Amino acid sequence: MESIVDQNLGEIFYENFKAIGDTEMIALINKVNNKKISYRELFVASLKTARKLKDLGIKEGDFVGIMSDNRLEYIVPILACFYLRVIIHPTNSSYHLTELKHAYSNSKPKIIFTSNDKIGKVVELQNETDYIKKIINFDDNYLDIIEGGAILESIEKSSDCDRKTTAILTSSGTTGHPKSVALTQGNFKFAMSNFKYPIFSYSSETIIIGMLPFYHIFGLLQIISILYYRVKMVILPKFQPVLFCEIVEEYKVPILSIVPSIADFLAKHPIVDKYNFKSVNDIVCSGGALGYEIQTILEKKFNCAVRQYYGMTETTGLIMACILGKKCKPGSIGTPVPGVEIAVIDAQTNNTLGANKPGEICVKGDLVMKEYLGNPEATRATIDERGFLHTGDIGYFVEEGDFFIVDRLKDLIKYKSFQVSPAELEDVLKSHNEITDAGVIGVPDERAGELPMAFVVKVKNSKISEQNIIDYVAERISVQKHLHGGVRFVDDLPKNSTGKLLRKQLREML
Missing domain, CATH: 3.30.300.30 (ANL, C-terminal domain)
Incomplete structure (x- = not known):
């Protein structure tokens, strides 16, 4: 595969899928309905969707929304938008109308992709706003595009896209109202380059579970990275204990990417003992601090590495990780990924702190977001004049270099x-x-x-x-x-x- 440094995201995926050819290599499997889609089918579907968007007048810099649970088709409009350099804005699939209206208040997408069970909210939104030009339902008129639509014959090449916004993701909203995080082509290319060894060990033989929501930075980064590295993913729309365990046993899943609540489930729930988890050789936890007790239980129970990685929407996911083959201290989130500068800063004096002194973790590098869309005041409050993004997390590092999170700045x-x-x-x-x-x-x-x-x-x-x-x-x-x-x-x-x-x-x- 060609280096991603000198290409835009559209070129990266276009060339990657084209190189796979006509083989029926499976890309995604939906565990709930057992439907499958190959890399070739994804490529054709994304080209047809891109052509449809272009015919509808969608052009570079426009916004396209997605409101849906995880499904095989979810990635298709994302790829299509990459080809056209259109900005994608996936939103939480459980949002009520008021939350949806707030989420889209700045991006104002002209097209929204959705599904049968979510379309009612999107239609309500369309009726109460003036920016939605068309709704595309994965379970209805999307099928017309895929079955009879024309294909986008070629894509425009451009190497100056790194500072251009490519996606809007909504921050978690745990401190105030959710904000629209503008992430660039360069942000995603940087993150994708770190989604491989020695942080993750992927090959074309690897099978992973796609359970993290695709509208969330970790879920989105996971699916676009595994498609780039040609990994197979088994999708779950949401965590379902029995189906989760069945996937691990049936597909002999080697890597589990989980959040702390699922770590608790794996550590304590008796149903886990009914299934064969011997294939699991790596458990990676993100989305919150994994406690020492639970980490220890998992390591003993599954006889494998249990690692943490740390990031946030505003940093395109990864900031720090416990890398493969390195024994991190229990409870540690690891060390900074390559190309990232970290400063631990005293929130009162703004002084940079040394080892073993808790302060706010601040981060600088190509992973830092462009801005909060439509909110320059919040952007200035988060990214300081030196270019450091203030995470709001309190942490420290030890002499050996491992970092630890203590808590949220405002939660202490x-x-x-x-x-x-x-x-x-x-x-x-x-x-x-x-x-x-x-x-x-x-x-x-x-x-x-x-x-x-x-x-x-x-x-x-x-x-x-x-x-x-x-x-x-x-x-x-x-x-x-x-x-x-x-x-x-x-x-x-x-x-x-x-x-x-x-x-x-x-x-x-x-």
Whole structure:
């Protein structure tokens, strides 16, 4: 494959698919309905879709939206937009109308791709706005394009696209309203170049599970990278425990890309023991901190490496990773990927800190977003005058170079003169055999400032009491980190699509 440095994304995928030829190498499999699509079929479908978009008057710089769950066809309009240098904007498939309207308020896509189960919301959006020219339904008029449409015969070549926006992704919204993150061709090319050894070990024989939502940076980066590296993916629209385990056993999946909530499932749920996971030799977790206890359980249970990688939408995914073959310290997110500069900065003084001193992790390099679309004030608040993007995460590095995340800058609990990490407390709580999940926040207190309080999901039929949990924590952690605010039992915790705990919603439950 030709170097991606001197090509735009459209050329990269056009030439890559063209080189595969007429072979029926399978690219994607949908586990739910057992449908398959080959690389050749993807290529033809994307060329026909690009031609249709062009015939509809869509041109370079226009926006095209996607609102759908993971499915075989999801990647087709993305590839088509790459060919035409059109900007793609996938959105959360569970959005309500108000959220959808906010997400598209700046990009105003002329075309939106959707599916039968989501089209009602998109039609409502079209009725309440004036920018949607056409809705293309994967289950309806999209089929007319694929079955009878003309093919885009060629694509325009251009080598000056690296600073041009190619995708808009919505930030997680865990700190304020979700923002439209503008990512460039250069951002994605940089990220794709790091989605290989020694961070991931892919070959044409590799099979992975496509379960992370494709509208999320990690899900999107995963699918475009595996298509570039010609890997086979088995798709799940959402996490379904039985189907997940069946895929691992049936396809002998070697690499599991998961989020912390699925790590908890793999570590504790009895259904996992009913399936053959011997093929798994690498577990990679992202989307939130993986606690030491869970990581240790997984390493022993599956007798394989359990690694973490760290990133965010604003940095096109990867910032740091535990690389293959290197033994990272337990709980570490690894070391910076090649080409990335990291600074740990004191949030009060703005001074750069040395080893073992927690501060805000700031990042600089070709992975940093172009801007928050339509929000220059938020862009300036996030990217400083030196070009460092402030992640809002508190972390530190040790002398050996491994980095650790302590917590979100705004999530730290101020108990008297101490800063208490909710993530640390959650790790202790989830190590209890009768606790399946836990979330910790600070509750206001006149004397102490804030008191650590836990929301706990118990194992079914467990008789564990609030005092049992308070005592359990007190036996394992220093006094300022005790659950002075108490414990509340809940059936489940509010999380986003990648399993990240939404502390703001926890506070609203008080």
